[in-house]
Amino acid sequence: MNTDQMFFNKRNAQSNRAKLRTEKVNLYYGDFQALRDISLEIPGRAITAVIGPSGCGKSSFLRLFNRMNDLIPGARVEGHVEIDGVPIYDSSIDVVELRKMVGMVFQKPNPFPMSVFENVAFGPRRHGIKNRIELEDIVERALHRAVLWEEVKDKLDQSAFALSGGQQQRLCIARVLAVEPEVILMDEPCSALDPVATLKIEDLMRSLAENYTIVIVTHNMQQAARVSDMAAFLMMEEDRAGVLVEYGVTSQIFTKPKDKRTEDYITGRFG
Amino acid sequence: MTKQSASAAAAEGLEKNLRRRWRFGERIIEGWVFLTGLLAIAVLLGIVVLLLKEGVPIFFHTPPWEFFFGTKWYPVSEPPTFGIMPFFVSTLMVTLVATAIAVPVGVGCAAYLAEVATPRVRETAKPLIELLAGIPSVVMGLIGLMLLSPLVQSIFNLPTGLCGLTAGIMLSLMSLPIIVSVSEDALRAVPDEFRQAAYALGATRWEVIKYVSIPAALSGVAAAIMLGVGRAIGETMTVLMVAGGALAVPHSPTEPMTPMTAAIASGIGNAVKGGLQYQALFAIGLILFIMTLAVNLIADKVLERQKQKFAR
Amino acid sequence: MRTRAIVSRQLSQRVAFGLLVLATIIVVVPALLIILKIVISGAGTIGWEFLTQPPSQAGKAGGIFPAIVGTFYLMLGTFVFSLPIGVMAGIYLAEYAPRNWLTRAINMAIINLAGVPSIVYGLFGLGVFVLALNLGMSLLAATLTLACQALAMTITTSREAILAVPREYREGSLAIGATKWQTVRHLILPQARPGIITGAVLAMSRAAGETAPILVVGAAFLMRGLPQSPSDQFMALAYHLYTVAAHVPGMPKDTIWAVALVLLVVVLSFNVLATIIRLRTRQRRYG
Numbered sequence: 001m002n003t004d005q006m007f008f009n010k011r012n013a014q015s016n017r018a019k020l021r022t023e024k025v026n027l028y029y030g031d032f033q034a035l036r037d038i039s040l041e042i043p044g045r046a047i048t049a050v051i052g053p054s055g056c057g058k059s060s061f062l063r064l065f066n067r068m069n070d071l072i073p074g075a076r077v078e079g080h081v082e083i084d085g086v087p088i089y090d091s092s093i094d095v096v097e098l099r100k101m102v103g104m105v106f107q108k109p110n111p112f113p114m115s116v117f118e119n120v121a122f123g124p125r126r127h128g129i130k131n132r133i134e135l136e137d138i139v140e141r142a143l144h145r146a147v148l149w150e151e152v153k154d155k156l157d158q159s160a161f162a163l164s165g166g167q168q169q170r171l172c173i174a175r176v177l178a179v180e181p182e183v184i185l186m187d188e189p190c191s192a193l194d195p196v197a198t199l200k201i202e203d204l205m206r207s208l209a210e211n212y213t214i215v216i217v218t219h220n221m222q223q224a225a226r227v228s229d230m231a232a233f234l235m236m237e238e239d240r241a242g243v244l245v246e247y248g249v250t251s252q253i254f255t256k257p258k259d260k261r262t263e264d265y266i267t268g269r270f271g
Numbered sequence: 272m273t274k275q276s277a278s279a280a281a282a283e284g285l286e287k288n289l290r291r292r293w294r295f296g297e298r299i300i301e302g303w304v305f306l307t308g309l310l311a312i313a314v315l316l317g318i319v320v321l322l323l324k325e326g327v328p329i330f331f332h333t334p335p336w337e338f339f340f341g342t343k344w345y346p347v348s349e350p351p352t353f354g355i356m357p358f359f360v361s362t363l364m365v366t367l368v369a370t371a372i373a374v375p376v377g378v379g380c381a382a383y384l385a386e387v388a389t390p391r392v393r394e395t396a397k398p399l400i401e402l403l404a405g406i407p408s409v410v411m412g413l414i415g416l417m418l419l420s421p422l423v424q425s426i427f428n429l430p431t432g433l434c435g436l437t438a439g440i441m442l443s444l445m446s447l448p449i450i451v452s453v454s455e456d457a458l459r460a461v462p463d464e465f466r467q468a469a470y471a472l473g474a475t476r477w478e479v480i481k482y483v484s485i486p487a488a489l490s491g492v493a494a495a496i497m498l499g500v501g502r503a504i505g506e507t508m509t510v511l512m513v514a515g516g517a518l519a520v521p522h523s524p525t526e527p528m529t530p531m532t533a534a535i536a537s538g539i540g541n542a543v544k545g546g547l548q549y550q551a552l553f554a555i556g557l558i559l560f561i562m563t564l565a566v567n568l569i570a571d572k573v574l575e576r577q578k579q580k581f582a583r
Numbered sequence: 584m585r586t587r588a589i590v591s592r593q594l595s596q597r598v599a600f601g602l603l604v605l606a607t608i609i610v611v612v613p614a615l616l617i618i619l620k621i622v623i624s625g626a627g628t629i630g631w632e633f634l635t636q637p638p639s640q641a642g643k644a645g646g647i648f649p650a651i652v653g654t655f656y657l658m659l660g661t662f663v664f665s666l667p668i669g670v671m672a673g674i675y676l677a678e679y680a681p682r683n684w685l686t687r688a689i690n691m692a693i694i695n696l697a698g699v700p701s702i703v704y705g706l707f708g709l710g711v712f713v714l715a716l717n718l719g720m721s722l723l724a725a726t727l728t729l730a731c732q733a734l735a736m737t738i739t740t741s742r743e744a745i746l747a748v749p750r751e752y753r754e755g756s757l758a759i760g761a762t763k764w765q766t767v768r769h770l771i772l773p774q775a776r777p778g779i780i781t782g783a784v785l786a787m788s789r790a791a792g793e794t795a796p797i798l799v800v801g802a803a804f805l806m807r808g809l810p811q812s813p814s815d816q817f818m819a820l821a822y823h824l825y826t827v828a829a830h831v832p833g834m835p836k837d838t839i840w841a842v843a844l845v846l847l848v849v850v851l852s853f854n855v856l857a858t859i860i861r862l863r864t865r866q867r868r869y870g
Contacts (some may be wrong), residue, residue, distance in 0.1 A: 294762065296764070297762050297763070297764050300764045301679060301764070303671065304671050304672075304674050304675040304679055305675055305679065307667075307668050307671035307672045307675060308671070308672045308675035308676060308679075308680065308689070310668060310672070311668070311672040311689075311693060311734060311738055312689055312692070314696075314731050314734060315692050315693070315696050317707065317711060318696075318699065318703065318704075318707045321706070321707055321710045321711060322703070322706065322707075324710075325706075325710055375606070376606045376609050376610060377606075377610065378606075379602060379603045379605075379606030379607070380603070380606040380607040380609070380610040380611075382603055383600075383603035383604060383606065383607045384607065387600060387603060388607075396607060396610075396611050398858070399611045399614050399615065400610060400611065400614070401854070401858070402614040402615075402851070402854075403610070403611075403613060403614035405788065405850060405851055405854040406614065406617060406618075406847070406850075406851075407791075407792030407793070407794070407821060407847075407850055408792070408794065408795075409792070409794045409821050409824050409825050409828075409846075410617070410824070410843055410846065410847060411617075412825070412828070412829075413824065413828050413839065413843055414617055414620070416828060416829065417828075417836070417839075418620070444613055448610075451610055475592050475593060475596045476596060476600075477595065477596035477599045477600060478592070478596070480599075481599070501698055502698075504700070505698070505699070505701070505702075506700070507700065507702040507794075507795040507798075508794045508795055508825060511795075511825075511829075512825065512828065512829050532702045532795070535702050535705075535706065536702055536705075536795060536798055536799070539705075539706070539709070539798075539799050540798075544714060552706075553706060553710075556702065556703050559700055559702070559703055560699060560700070560703050563698055563699060563700055564695055564698075564699070566698075567694075567698040568691070568695060571691065571694065571695070
């Protein structure tokens with residue numbers, strides 16, 4: 001058993017089951033099948049990367065976990081999606097509570113048209129926290145965890161748009177952290193950022209992984225190799241449905257891929 | 272506790288956490304919002320229902336054919352006759368005059384603003400056009416009454432300047448803003464590549480406008496014209512004050528006349544509620560409603576299609 | 584030979600452009616001339632007495648105070664009755680209504696409702712408010728009628744203002760566990776507020792200028808006092824202008840222009856206000 005497999009087992013052992021799990025999941029937008037038969041288990045407190053060529057359904061897959069696909073009329077999910085063993089597509093599940101637990105950071109930073117403080121305080125306020133001191137506390141903690149506090153502590157009342165792209169994205173991360181999620185989904189969070197900002201966010205991700213489960217979609221293979229513990233390679237079949245080609249420990253995927261398609265993608269023969 | 276049941280308990284706790292909340296406040300708001308949506312529909316339906324309820328009964332007294340094509344409107348004679356041809360022809364006539372003036376002027380102005388004018392000129396012209404649109408119809412009627420009609424009277428040597436021509440001219444001023452605005456939008460929506468292809472072939476600026484921009488924007492311009500026509504058809508105060516008020520079928524725009532809107536406005540004060548004249552006036556309202564609705568629906572359709580044509 | 588062709592084409596361009604400029608002048612100048620004429624002819628009669636006294640001698644002397652007050656009541660009433668409902672309906676159509684044929688039909692219907700002739704709204708008001716609901720020819724009936732007319736505009740403006748708010752904000756809010764209404768109330772509505780207010784101000788301006796519905800629903804021509812309750816009769820500027828211009832023999836012309844001036848000032852100042860709000864927000868967003 002090599003060190004990577006020991007790592008994986010250790011992570012899983014902590015919770016005795018995978019944090020996120022899908023079993024034979026199919027996703028349809030109306031008549032169009034976007035994802036076919038995807039089954040995998042994502043460990044808690046680790047970074048899992050979802051990679052693959054554009055259009056293969058990576059974002060759609062990510063959005064399964066916070067049910068953001070529900071917002072698209074005609075979207076339909078078949079199969080099991082579980083968090084900590086709880087099926088989240090059950091009709092008894094409250095989507096709003098789910099999204100508190102599973103936060104999302106988007107490709108293009110989308111701060112609200114408010115001050116830095118109000119952006120981070122938005123979530124806690126909506127969840128009922130009105131006390132100003134409590135809010136300030138939460139905001140400061142979230143900004144610290146997002147490694148943004150030092151840069152904005154004097155600018156809390158300025159518009160969020162005054163921040164740089166990288167800072168705005170970290171602000172969006174702080175916004176998510178402020179509602180105390182357990183899982184953070186990141187949809188190509190660095191693709192709109194410059195290399196310096198990208199590295200800062202990657203460092204942030206690794207520090208967050210100690211306490212949160214992170215799933216990141218990225219089309220940047222080097223980033224996936226740098227940052228993630230596990231990697232899932234998705235690809236589009238002829239009918240444009242996305243399937244899971246290979247899933248495993250990152251170092252293994254990138255050095256000794258089992259599937260030829262994975263190897264072709266990694267080495268840049270397509271994508 | 273075994274590891275198994277510990278995590279099972281954790282899962283159950285999680286499930287309870289995630290279980291569906293009733294979210295009372297949210298439900299109330301959604302219900303409220305939905306109700307007001309319904310209310311808005313109710314008003315629209317209400318207009319249609321009311322017009323039908325109060326207007327259709329006249330057709331039991333005067334068959335539709337006679338109502339629409341009859342030329343005698345004598346609501347107080349014994350027996351009363353209700354023929355609305357005079358009003359319908361008057362509406363057509365003033366609308367025609369208004370359109371004949373407003374279309375070339377409006378489209379020309381739109382072409383100038385969209386294709387030729389510098390941004391400074393455009394910035395100055397747009398507020399002035401909005402100003403024109405903001406002048407209330409009763410004020411336009413006043414201008415027509417006090418200023419334009421004596422002028423028309425003397426130029427055309429008429430017994431009175433209160434005629435269809437004067438009304439048509441004032442109406443054209445009132446439809447100009449919408450014709451200019453929608454036509455200008457249509458022209459600006461034409462992709463620049465079309466123009467550049469023509470320039471590359473050596474066309475002059477005017478030739479590009481005449482042979483490329485306007486034809487490409489034609490459906491948008493057509494919609495603009497229709498909206499202007501709708502405006503002219505539905506206008507009341509201006510024609511009430513200026514068109515003359517005569518009850519015969521007019522034979523030329525220089526005669527005094529009574530378009531449909533004015534007929535309703537002047538008649539409704541005297542009409543006994545629920546009586547025959549009352550019903551007849553509502554019937555005219557119904558016809559007006561259908562006419563403007565049809566014109567606006569067609570214009571909307573055309574604009575939708577133009578938007579799709581150039582969507583990239 | 585080629586040179587002559589080019590010259591003649593350039594000549595046609597000159598002529599054509601001249602005509603286009605002429606067209607633009609014809610569009611742009613009348614508004615100025617009209618306003619100028621009204622100001623010049625009407626300003627002389629405007630004075631403190633004119634604005635604060637009730638009419639006398641069948642309107643030929645005295646002031647127009649009750650008409651001014653009546654018009655402001657109408658504007659206020661239109662605002663109160665059409666804005667809340669209009670905004671809620673706009674929220675429903677923009678955020679909650681399912682994307683099906685019914686919603687599309689409703690949207691179509693509301694846009695076309697805005698194009699219904701004002702006299703038809705007058706008939707509607709007569710049939711429903713004056714007669715069926717037995718409100719009589721009162722301030723309330725007239726206000727409700729004008730509010731219905733304004734409703735189409737406020738719904739459309741609200742809906743468009745809400746739809747204009749970028750999708751990313753909604754996604755960001757929902758993704759951290761805010762409910763739909765929380766997202767609307769705390770994020771989307773504040774953003775859409777300027778557009779909504781602009782629509783409301785324009786609706787009020789229109790209510791001030793509308794005569795036809797009031798003609799049908801019934802305003803008074805001459806009242807010494809002010810309406811004390813919504814079921815009283817009332818005077819209104821637009822209606823007053825119509826009556827003095829067309830139905831009072833021997834009316835001094837200066838007074839007519841003065842009434843027109845007052846009406847114009849009321850209507851145009853609200854239009855200008857709406858434009859200022861619109862421009863200020865654009866600056867704030869992109870500046």
